[in-house]
Amino acid sequence: MKSSKVIHSTTFTTKYVSYLVPALTNIGSLLASYDVDEETKKMVRYEVDMALALSAKGFAWSRALKHKLRLNYNDDDRVGDGHGEPVTKKPKTEHEEEERMMCLRKLIPGGKEMMADDEMLLSELGSYVSCLELQVNILRSMLQNN
Amino acid sequence: MADFSEQSYRQPFPFLDIDPTMESLTQFAELNPQSFILDNSAFNFQTFFPLSINDSLFSNQASQGETMSGFIHNSNQSSVSAQPIFSAKTEVEEISNKRKALDILESSSGNSSSSSPQVSETGIKRRNNSGRGKRAKSNEKEMEKPKELVHVRARRGQATDSHSLAERVRRGKINERLRCLQDIVPGCYKTMGMALMLDEIINYVQSLQNQVEFLSMKLTAASTYYDFNSESDAMERMQRRKAEEAKELERLMREGYVGIGGVACFHSSSTYGPL
Numbered sequence: 001m002k003s004s005k006v007i008h009s010t011t012f013t014t015k016y017v018s019y020l021v022p023a024l025t026n027i028g029s030l031l032a033s034y035d036v037d038e039e040t041k042k043m044v045r046y047e048v049d050m051a052l053a054l055s056a057k058g059f060a061w062s063r064a065l066k067h068k069l070r071l072n073y074n075d076d077d078r079v080g081d082g083h084g085e086p087v088t089k090k091p092k093t094e095h096e097e098e099e100r101m102m103c104l105r106k107l108i109p110g111g112k113e114m115m116a117d118d119e120m121l122l123s124e125l126g127s128y129v130s131c132l133e134l135q136v137n138i139l140r141s142m143l144q145n146n
Numbered sequence: 147m148a149d150f151s152e153q154s155y156r157q158p159f160p161f162l163d164i165d166p167t168m169e170s171l172t173q174f175a176e177l178n179p180q181s182f183i184l185d186n187s188a189f190n191f192q193t194f195f196p197l198s199i200n201d202s203l204f205s206n207q208a209s210q211g212e213t214m215s216g217f218i219h220n221s222n223q224s225s226v227s228a229q230p231i232f233s234a235k236t237e238v239e240e241i242s243n244k245r246k247a248l249d250i251l252e253s254s255s256g257n258s259s260s261s262s263p264q265v266s267e268t269g270i271k272r273r274n275n276s277g278r279g280k281r282a283k284s285n286e287k288e289m290e291k292p293k294e295l296v297h298v299r300a301r302r303g304q305a306t307d308s309h310s311l312a313e314r315v316r317r318g319k320i321n322e323r324l325r326c327l328q329d330i331v332p333g334c335y336k337t338m339g340m341a342l343m344l345d346e347i348i349n350y351v352q353s354l355q356n357q358v359e360f361l362s363m364k365l366t367a368a369s370t371y372y373d374f375n376s377e378s379d380a381m382e383r384m385q386r387r388k389a390e391e392a393k394e395l396e397r398l399m400r401e402g403y404v405g406i407g408g409v410a411c412f413h414s415s416s417t418y419g420p421l
Contacts, residue, residue: 122323
């Protein structure tokens with residue numbers, strides 16, 4: 001039984017930044033200027049996602065994300081957007097709500113495992129969206145002064 | 147009769163130092179001339195309790211009006227019992243517990259035998275109402291003996307079998323979660339149905355994920371020649387950006403630019419410059 005957690009933005013941000021900055025510096029120190037390639041992109045993306053998973057412990061989606069990252073990295077697969085197949089089609093009429101919930105399940109990490117429980121999916125979504133927002137803000141800030 | 151009851155109610159007031167509350171209370175009295183008696187009686191309990199309880203008690207006026215006035219009418223008929231009740235109320239000064247005060251009500255009204263069953267019922271009902279202010283509206287359909295379990299009361303015209311009850315509970319929880327999400331996801335309005343809100347949420351999540359992808363690529367490009375600032379700098383900048391962004395978002399919302407998932411806002415805004 002996991003208890004519901006509240007995302008504190010300051011805590012999250014601190015953890016996120018304190019993980020990501022050293023990781024990126026590490027990557028940067030490993031490369032010469034001309035080495036930026038697919039591999040580097042994947043490494044950076046991995047760290048960006050891992051920082052998210054580690055800064056928001058206690059949620060089903062963060063556990064699933066960490067798990068997926070470790071698996072994908074070992075398999076040398078493309079992590080990509082990291083959260084499943086891109087959802088292009090949006091359902092319009094039939095089983096409206098049901099199909100939309102399926103879409104959401106594909107978007108959130110570990111969503112497919114939360115098959116039956118609509119309620120849990122929605123509460124996980126709340127924390128996931130908040131953390132995504134924080135992540136975007138942090139990444140922007142890191143890039144801003146350059 | 148009415149005069150008598152009003153007078154006896156006014157007696158305790160001089161003993162009590164409740165000037166600030168008196169104003170609000172008299173305002174309520176003016177609003178509800180019929181239940182003036184109710185208000186006054188409620189005051190005797192409320193003067194010793196924090197004002198927040200006042201509010202919840204007032205909100206129950208509608209349902210309490212009928213129960214309390216029933217009680218009061220009964221007590222007026224037997225004038226003998228009326229006096230001891232009011233003197234008991236002045237002793238409420240020592241009692242800070244609402245529940246105990248209600249017990250006094252019940253026990254003293256037990257003296258007037260004709261009204262005792264009704265009053266004990268109202269006592270229970272009153273306790274029920276003050277404990278669960280939200281349920282006051284469905285008072286008429288409630289059972290007499292309140293249970294301690296979480297109960298979903300059947301409203302008029304709804305099925306009461308276990309399946310639909312469970313379904314209703316589930317839907318209630320889902321709607322509650324959706325309301326929370328509504329606060330988090332910009333662009334969700336209360337008037338939208340569930341399907342539209344889910345659409346907005348899907349859009350928003352997708353746009354956020356795309357942004358992370360984009361920013362991550364930029365970071366990659368920057369990582370080689372980038373001398374990453376210290377963590378405190380990044381945090382500071384982030385907080386400043388957050389404040390700016392919130393203001394920007396608000397402005398755009400007011401002007402109607404924020405459409406689907408906030409995408410329009412992020413991409414068209416010039417605040418952030420070229421990344």
